[in-house]
Each structure stands twice: as structure tokens, then as C-alpha cells.
Amino acid sequence: xxxxxxxxxxxxxxxxxxxxxxxxxxxxxxxxxxxxxxxxxxxxxxxxxxxxxxxxxxxxxxxxxxxxxxxxxxxxxxxxxxxxxxxxxxxxxxxxxxxxxxxxxxxxxxxxxxxxxxxxxxxxxxxxxxxxxxxxxxxxxxxxxxxxxxxxxxxxxxxxxxxxxxxxxxxxxxxxxxxxxxxxxxxxxxxxxxxxxxxxxxxxxxxxxxxxxxxxxxxxxxxxxxxxxxxxxxxxxxxxxxxxxxxxxxxxxxxxxxxxxxxxxxxxxxxxxxxxxxxxxxxxxxxxxxxxxxxxxxxxxxxxxxxxxxxxxxxxxxxxxxxxxxxxxxxxxxxxxxxxxxxxxxxxxxxxxxxxxxxxxxxxxxxxxxxxxxxxxxxxxxxxxxxxxxxxxxxxxxxxxxxxxxxxxxxxxxxx
Amino acid sequence: xxxxxxxxxxxxxxxxxxxxxxxxxxxxxxxxxxxxxxxxxxxxxxxxxxxxxxxxxxxxxxxxxxxxxxxxxxxxxxxxxxxxxxxxxxxxxxxxxxxxxxxxxxxxxxxxxxxxxxxxxxxxxxxxxxxxxxxxxxxxxxxxxxxxxxxxxxxxxxxxxxxxxxxxxxxxxxxxxxxxxxxxxxxxxxxxxxxxxxxxxxxxxxxxxxxxxxxxxxxxxxxxxxxxxxxxxxxxxxxxxxxxxxxxxxxxxxxxxxxxxxxxxxxxxxxxxxxxxxxxxxxxxxxxxxxxxxxxxxxxxxxxxxxxxxxxxxxxxxxxxxxxxxxxxxxxxxxxxxxxxxxxxxxxxxxxxxxxxxxxxxxxxxxxxxxxxxxxxxxxxxxxxxxxxxxxxxxxxxxxxxxxxxxxxxxxxxxx
Numbered sequence: 001x002x003x004x005x006x007x008x009x010x011x012x013x014x015x016x017x018x019x020x021x022x023x024x025x026x027x028x029x030x031x032x033x034x035x036x037x038x039x040x041x042x043x044x045x046x047x048x049x050x051x052x053x054x055x056x057x058x059x060x061x062x063x064x065x066x067x068x069x070x071x072x073x074x075x076x077x078x079x080x081x082x083x084x085x086x087x088x089x090x091x092x093x094x095x096x097x098x099x100x101x102x103x104x105x106x107x108x109x110x111x112x113x114x115x116x117x118x119x120x121x122x123x124x125x126x127x128x129x130x131x132x133x134x135x136x137x138x139x140x141x142x143x144x145x146x147x148x149x150x151x152x153x154x155x156x157x158x159x160x161x162x163x164x165x166x167x168x169x170x171x172x173x174x175x176x177x178x179x180x181x182x183x184x185x186x187x188x189x190x191x192x193x194x195x196x197x198x199x200x201x202x203x204x205x206x207x208x209x210x211x212x213x214x215x216x217x218x219x220x221x222x223x224x225x226x227x228x229x230x231x232x233x234x235x236x237x238x239x240x241x242x243x244x245x246x247x248x249x250x251x252x253x254x255x256x257x258x259x260x261x262x263x264x265x266x267x268x269x270x271x272x273x274x275x276x277x278x279x280x281x282x283x284x285x286x287x288x289x290x291x292x293x294x295x296x297x298x299x300x301x302x303x304x305x306x307x308x309x310x311x312x313x314x315x316x317x318x319x320x321x322x323x324x325x326x327x328x329x330x331x332x333x334x335x336x337x338x339x340x341x342x343x344x345x346x347x348x349x350x351x352x353x354x355x356x357x358x359x360x361x362x363x364x365x366x367x368x369x370x371x372x373x374x375x376x377x378x379x380x381x382x383x384x385x386x387x388x389x390x391x392x393x394x395x396x397x398x399x400x401x402x403x404x405x406x407x408x409x410x411x412x413x414x415x416x
Numbered sequence: 417x418x419x420x421x422x423x424x425x426x427x428x429x430x431x432x433x434x435x436x437x438x439x440x441x442x443x444x445x446x447x448x449x450x451x452x453x454x455x456x457x458x459x460x461x462x463x464x465x466x467x468x469x470x471x472x473x474x475x476x477x478x479x480x481x482x483x484x485x486x487x488x489x490x491x492x493x494x495x496x497x498x499x500x501x502x503x504x505x506x507x508x509x510x511x512x513x514x515x516x517x518x519x520x521x522x523x524x525x526x527x528x529x530x531x532x533x534x535x536x537x538x539x540x541x542x543x544x545x546x547x548x549x550x551x552x553x554x555x556x557x558x559x560x561x562x563x564x565x566x567x568x569x570x571x572x573x574x575x576x577x578x579x580x581x582x583x584x585x586x587x588x589x590x591x592x593x594x595x596x597x598x599x600x601x602x603x604x605x606x607x608x609x610x611x612x613x614x615x616x617x618x619x620x621x622x623x624x625x626x627x628x629x630x631x632x633x634x635x636x637x638x639x640x641x642x643x644x645x646x647x648x649x650x651x652x653x654x655x656x657x658x659x660x661x662x663x664x665x666x667x668x669x670x671x672x673x674x675x676x677x678x679x680x681x682x683x684x685x686x687x688x689x690x691x692x693x694x695x696x697x698x699x700x701x702x703x704x705x706x707x708x709x710x711x712x713x714x715x716x717x718x719x720x721x722x723x724x725x726x727x728x729x730x731x732x733x734x735x736x737x738x739x740x741x742x743x744x745x746x747x748x749x750x751x752x753x754x755x756x757x758x759x760x761x762x763x764x765x766x767x768x769x770x771x772x773x774x775x776x777x778x779x780x781x782x783x784x785x786x787x788x789x790x791x792x793x794x795x796x797x798x799x800x801x802x803x804x805x806x807x808x809x810x811x812x813x814x815x816x817x818x819x820x821x822x823x824x825x826x827x828x829x830x831x832x
Contacts, residue, residue: 034631035631049621049794050621051616051621052618086606086619087607087609087610087619089619090619105608106619107618146795147795147796153795153799161635161825161826162629162727162826163727163799163801163825166624166625166627166628166631167624167798168612169612169622169623170612170622170723170794170798171612171622172612172613172616174612190503191501191502191521192503192521192522193503194503196585196587196588196590197589200463200588201503201505203468203502203504203506203522203523204503205466205467205586206585206587207585208582208585208586211448211581212581212585214448215448215450215577215578218451219451219578226448232503307586311578311579311582377561377562378562379465379562379563382582382583383569383580383583409577410579
């Protein structure tokens with residue numbers, strides 16, 4: 001039975017059409033655990049910063065008008081009546097003809113409106129000679145001049161990096177209201193896979209995808225709910241998918257390393273609710289058996305079974321969905337330029353992705369060496385593939401030494 | 417008193433000379449929490465993968481010699497004696513003249529040495545006509561052909577991304593032995609700073625750096641130990657530094673927003689142990705008051721007090737130290753190309769870093785707009801600075817519209 005497969009772009013448009021990311025909720029976290037989270041509120045400053053007029057220099061707080069006309073030859077002569085320490089409320093005031101010792105960052109005492117730098121003065125006991133004139137507000141940082149009370153400093157939707165967390169602390173806050181981390185159920189199907197950590201029954205292999213995809217989910221800003229390998233019968237898979245849809249914000253399944261005739265997932269998704277399956281196979285290699293359905297607004301994304309294919313399709317199509325649920329900006333794949341280490345062929349009429357390993361050659365050129373792919377080396381491929389080269393449907397091959405763009409699967413190699 | 421300041425490169429060489437990152441220890445973590453951790457052992461496979469000869473096709477397991485000479489006109493005629501399911505130990509064997517139904521991924525039953533694809537056969541009841549000859553091992557993935565038992569699959573020092581965690585699961589493992597996360601004590605000094613979350617005493621401002629630097633430590637692969645703002649007296653600071661050195665793998669301090677005359681940190685570090693202070697001021701702007709000392713092999717890094725300056729120096733000099741303690745590859749700063757939005761001046765004879773905000777203009781050119789810096793806008797600068805432009809000591813300025821490389825302070829903007 002012939003069925004025309006969607007192109008990758010048609011699949012992306014289908015996701016645009018059907019995917020309405022639900023708001024997953026808000027939680028309050030302490031600042032030291034807020035890294036990489038997404039603000040769910042506009043942050044308004046409850047205080048003026050600085051909260052008082054501050055000196056920006058070491059010197060003397062004075063009344064500016066007392067220094068008018070002063071110069072090297074005709075210093076203004078003032079009387080030092082005390083000092084202001086940093087971090088303390090001034091206990092002195094400055095009257096006409098007086099000066100008060102002050103350090104950078106300390107509050108300007110009442111009566112004063114400027115600071116004379118220590119370099120511009122000479123002092124004998126409590127007598128101060130000022131050799132320059134200062135204007136009102138000179139060397140003074142006015143209350144609220146950095147941030148005004150009531151000003152919006154950070155916006156809803158901002159991702160919290162070290163800078164933003166510093167800003168929140170500056171406002172006196174110790175917590176932030178952020179978007180809850182979306183829960184992503186991750187489960188593996190296929191009769192031959194079994195959970196690691198138990199003895200391996202004869203005829204089975206250990207499940208890879210529940211672990212690699214869960215980790216990729218963490219990297220994307222989601223929290224995986226580990227369902228592991230689900231037994232290969234329709235009732236068990238139906239139950240697992242029902243539980244997953246009920247408990248998570250999104251469900252990601254993957255086939256076993258080999259997808260046999262018994263992949264029930266699409267028909268179960270169709271049976272669980274509308275609109276059901278909206279993508280059923282894509283014209284890409286690898287990744288053809290990719291499907292996506294929705295049960296209400298809950299996406300159920302089914303990745304191919306081969307581990308590198310599963311990661312590839314995750315990064316291309318599923319990661320943007322997890323990022324949108326997390327409220328994060330959708331990031332493109334990190335790309336590096338390299339030279340093809342060998343000719344790489346495309347699959348006729350399908351967008352082809354060739355897994356490559358990146359190494360520098362003796363001339364320090366970055367070489368993208370195709371990794372032996374296919375069923376014959378699932379683990380070897382997974383261990384070696386740093387990224388992939390994309391070949392368009394209408395291209396036959398990429399030639400050796402041709403410059404290629406490599407999309408990186410491993411952030412650790414991002415620095416190559 | 418004149419003291420020649422180190423250049424940034426001299427400071428980097430000094431770190432190379434004195435910093436011998438201690439091994440911080442090993443711990444065992446479950447795979448689902450192993451993302452971004454660093455392997456502390458070579459991982460050797462305890463099993464052959466696949467653990468049995470597997471079929472790579474749907475079809476029939478046969479003895480290859482029974483098909484020799486078969487073609488479209490002269491099929492080999494075999495008797496179907498049973499079937500092998502995926503994920504199950506075969507209960508049948510294949511004798512001369514026999515065939516057994518098999519699916520992709522299922523184990524090859526005893527006696528058989530090849531698989532004939534279903535497309536190359538015709539079946540009537542238990543009689544099978546095979547229209548091609550297959551060689552021994554055709555359509556069979558041999559036991560151990562992906563990974564041999566005893567082979568080293570992952571190496572000590574590898575950072576665990578989704579791929580490597582998938583590989584560990586494939587080997588049947590549920591945990592990984594990784595390098596412990598280095599503990600980094602983070603404390604703020606300066607008489608004017610106080611911890612957020614409490615009412616603000618008059619004359620004080622809230623501490624920023626303990627939070628922004630702690631977050632940057634997390635981003636670098638370290639675990640911050642929050643000491644907060646330490647009171648501005650020598651005894652209290654000595655005690656805090658002693659505790660920090662004793663309990664952490666590295667200590668990072670920062671001055672208050674303004675560094676007054678009372679910065680005791682270097683002399684306390686000198687008093688705590690050898691070799692003491694090895695960097696005391698750098699000819700960069702901002703960042704001049706940077707110091708680094710060692711108490712034994714424990715680094716005590718003192719950042720400037722201004723929040724963006726502290727982050728800048730952290731990224732330039734301290735982050736590589738945290739990454740090395742974590743066993744991670746030292747990453748350079750992420751750079752983007754942009755056009756200067758205004759002329760930016762350098763400070764005479766000092767390497768100058770100008771904080772910039774990145775925005776696209778109406779022609780979709782990425783513009784690096786200098787952010788008003790200095791004491792007058794600590795929080796504004798922190799909130800707005802996406803990165804910085806470096807100006808060499810011998811350059812006077814970077815002109816408006818000149819192409820510049822911007823080092824990114826916020827990973828979230830990495831996708832611009």
C-alpha cells in the first residue's frame with residue numbers, strides 16, 4: 001500500500017498547526033537553584049537603587065557652594081567635623097563651611113551635596129584645604145539613579161543566567177517565580193528491549209533510548225519521567241500510554257532497535273483521543289518511522305528505534321516542542337564547519353542525514369568522518385557520532401573534501 | 417607606591433604555573449542524573465553486543481548451503497518447522513532442508529546460519545520456495561559484532577551527554593562512576609553589602625556577586641557553597657576564609673561594589689599558607705583589583721566588586737580553573753560577530769573590555785551597543801550586558817560600525 005511520506009518541512013508545519021503548548025504552571029525557587037529557569041513574572045523593583053545618595057569617590061562630603069571659586073592658588077578652607085563609614089547611617093551632618101570624611105560607596109550625610117576627591121585636598125588636623133570647585137551632585141550617585149522603585153527590571157519569559165540572578169539579588173529577593181519544568185514521559189517499545197540493571201534474558205538486548213532520550217530531555221529543559229521498556233503487547237502498551245498521557249506534559253516513545261510488524265503505538269494514540277496521529281512517517285533517512293499524535297493538547301512523539309536515529313529526530317523535531325513547553329527560546333542546532341572525510345551518499349528521494357565523527361587532521365582541518373551506520377553498529381555509532389551532515393533530496397552525494405556544515409549532537413564537542 | 421600590574425596573559429601564565437588542580441574524588445551516580453558529568457573510569461563492556469546472532473531482516477532462518485544455486489526459475493524448497501519471536505530464546509532448531517520464520521532483531525536459531533528475506537520467498541502452508549541463494553551470515557548480525565566483551569567503549573575523562581549515557585545503558589549499567597563536583601566557596605566582602613532576603617539596613621545595599629558568581633559556578637560544572645556577605649572586619653573575614661579553604665576545593669571572593677581602603681583579603685590569604693598571593697592586580701579595565709592566591713593547592717580567587725567586572729574576570733580567569741577541577745575540557749568563551757553601535761574607547765595602556773548589549777537593527781545586522789558602565793549603573797549594566805568587546809592595549813578605540821567579536825556572558829543569547 002503506497003503512502004506518500006511527509007517531508008521534514010511538512011512535518012514541521014504540521015507541528016506548528018497542531019501544537020499549542022499548554023502552560024505547565026509556575027513554581028517559586030530559591031535563587032541558587034534558579035539557573036537556566038524561565039521567569040514567569042515581570043520583576044518590579046520594590047526599592048530605589050542605590051537606596052541613598054552614595055559617594056563614588058574617597059574624599060570629603062561638602063556643600064558644593066562652599067567650594068565655588070576655589071583653585072590651586074585660592075583653596076576653600078573647610079572644617080572637618082567627622083566621618084562617614086561605608087555601610088553605616090551617617091551620624092553627622094554638614095553645615096556651611098564644614099566637610100565630612102567619606103569613602104566610596106558610603107552615604108552622603110545630610111547637608112552635603114557633593115564630594116571632593118581626596119587628591120584635590122590637603123588636610124592639617126581638622127582644617128581642610130580644597131583646591132578645586134565641585135558642582136552640586138559631583139561624585140555623587142543619586143538615590144534611584146541606577147534603578148527607580150517601581151521600574152520593571154526583568155521581563156516574564158527571560159531565561160535566568162548569572163546576570164539576571166544577580167539582578168534579582170540586588171532587588172533584595174531570594175526566590176524567583178519561574179515556569180515549572182515540563183514533565184516528559186519517556187518510554188521504549190519493542191519486544192527485544194529490557195531495562196538495564198537486571199540480568200539479560202536470552203534473546204533480549206538492553207534498552208538504550210529511554211536513557212539517551214531522557215538525558216536529551218534534561219538538556220532541553222524538561223524533566224524526564226522514566227517509564228523504561230514497556231512489554232510488547234497491546235494491553236500493556238495501552239496502559240502505559242494512558243498513564244503517561246495522564247501524568248506528563250508530553251510523551252516520547254521510541255521503537256526497539258528494530259521495528260517489527262507489531263508497532264501498536266499509532267493506533268493506540270488514535271484510540272486515546274482526538275486529534276490522534278497527525279504525522280505518520282517522514283521522508284528522511286534515518287527516521288522514516290517517526291510518528292506524532294495528540295491526545296487533546298498532549299503530544300505523543302514516537303521516535304525511531306535505532307539509537308542515533310532516535311536522537312537525530314529528537315533534536316530535529318521533538319526538542320523544539322520540549323523547549324516551547326519549558327517557555328524557552330527554541331534553539332537551532334549548534335553547527336560547525338568541517339570537511340567531508342569521505343564521499344557520503346544520500347538515499348534516493350529522501351532527506352539524508354549522515355552521522356559523522358569530528359577529528360582534526362594533521363593540518364588542523366576539522367574532518368567529518370562518516371560513522372558506519374545502520375543496524376550493524378548501533379552502539380558503535382552512538383559512541384562515535386558527534387553530529388550529522390544533511391544531504392538534500394535532490395543531491396546524490398557530498399564529495400570527499402567538500403566543505404560541510406555539521407549539526408552537533410553532543411554539546412561537549414561544541415568547542416571543537 | 418608604583419607597582420607594575422600583570423597583563424592578562426601574564427596572569428594566565430601565572431595560573432598555569434601555580435595551579436595544580438587536585439583530584440576532587442569520585443562518586444557513583446544513577447544514569448538519569450549523570451548528564452554533563454565526567455567519567456572517572458574507562459568503561460569496559462561486560463557483554464557481547466549483540467549478545468546473540470540476530471536477524472537483520474524479516475524472513476526465514478535457513479542453512480545457507482540449502483539455498484545454493486537457487487534462483488527465480490529453480491527455487492530451493494524448504495520445510496517451515498516453526499518460528500522465532502523477537503525477544504525470546506528460540507525453541508526450534510534448523511536441520512538440513514528446513515526453514516524457520518524469523519523477524520528483524522530475533523535470535524538466529526541453532527542450525528541456521530543465514531536469513532532469506534520474506535520478499536525472496538513464497539510460502540504454501542509449511543512449504544517454502546526460496547528464489548535466491550544466500551551466503552553464510554547473510555542478513556545476520558553476529559554476536560559481538562557491534563561491541564566485543566572486554567572492549568573499552570568509553571574513556572575516563574569523557575563528558576557524559578545523551579549518547580554516552582545511552583551507551584552505558586546498552587552495556588546493562590544503571591550507574592556511572594564520575595568525578596565528584598568540585599565545591600566552590602563563594603563569598604562577598606565589602607562593608608556596604610548585606611544578604612538579600614532581610615530588611616535593608618540604612619547605608620547598605622544588597623549583595624549581588626555571591627549570587628551571580630554562584631550561578632556562574634554552577635554553569636561551569638562546580639557546586640557553590642554560599643557564604644554570602646562577610647562582615648567587614650579582619651577577624652570575621654579571616655575566620656570565613658579559613659572555613660572556606662578548609663571546606664571547599666576552591667574559594668572565590670569578590671569585593672563590594674566599591675572597594676574601599678579596607679580590602680584585607682590578600683594579606684589574610686598570605687597569612688593562611690604558602691605560596692600565598694601570586695596575582696595582585698591586572699592591567700585590565702575593568703578588573704584591575706583582581707587577586708589570586710593559593711593556600712597549599714587551594715586557590716583563593718578574588719574578583720573585583722563591580723558585578724559585571726566580577727563576572728567578566730570570572731569568565732576570563734576563574735572559570736577555566738573550576739572546569740579543570742571538574743575534569744572538564746576548558747571552554748573558550750562563546751563568540752558572536754557584530755557591528756559596533758558606537759565608538760568605544762580603551763583605557764590607556766590597559767586591556768579594555770567594553771560591556772555591550774546585542775540587538776538586531778532594522779537591516780538585521782547584529783549591533784553591539786555599549787552599555788553605560790561604571791559605578792553609576794551596576795544593576796542596569798548587569799541586566800543589559802550580553803557580552804563584551806575586547807580592545808587591545810595598543811588600540812585607542814573601536815570605531816562605530818567596525819566589525820567586532822563579542823564574547824558572550826549569557827548562554828541564553830548564544831543563539832543570536
